[in-house]
Amino acid sequence: MALQLKVPSIACNGCAETITDTIHTMEPDAKVxxxxxxxxxxxxxxxxxxxxxxxxxxxxxxxEGYQ
Structure with missing residues (x-):
């Protein structure tokens, strides 16, 4: 199941790498x-x-929409 989230704090490719690395840390096979x-x-x-x-x-x- 693909989950799409709106993340307004993303400003650059560095942000993208941080998010990708964090998700891969908990699940190495995840597609991000x-x-x-x-x-x-x-x-x-x-x-x-x-x-x-x-x-x-x-x-x-x-x-967005998540506390």
Whole structure:
């Protein structure tokens, strides 16, 4: 299942790498696509949506509509 999240705090490719690395740390086989221009993160992983969101927030980013 692909999960697409709006992450308004993405500013550059460095942000994209940080998010990708954080998700890969918890799930090495996850497919992660970060679109810096659109400020979206698309993830295909076995982990739950909540776990992925927590990882992105732990990496220092914000997710639209998520506290």
């Amino acid at each position: 696509d970060v679109d810096v221009q659109a400020k979206t993160v698309t993830v295909e992983a076995q982990a739950s949506e909540e776990t992925i969101k927590q990882a992105i927030v732990a990496a220092g980013h914000t997710i």
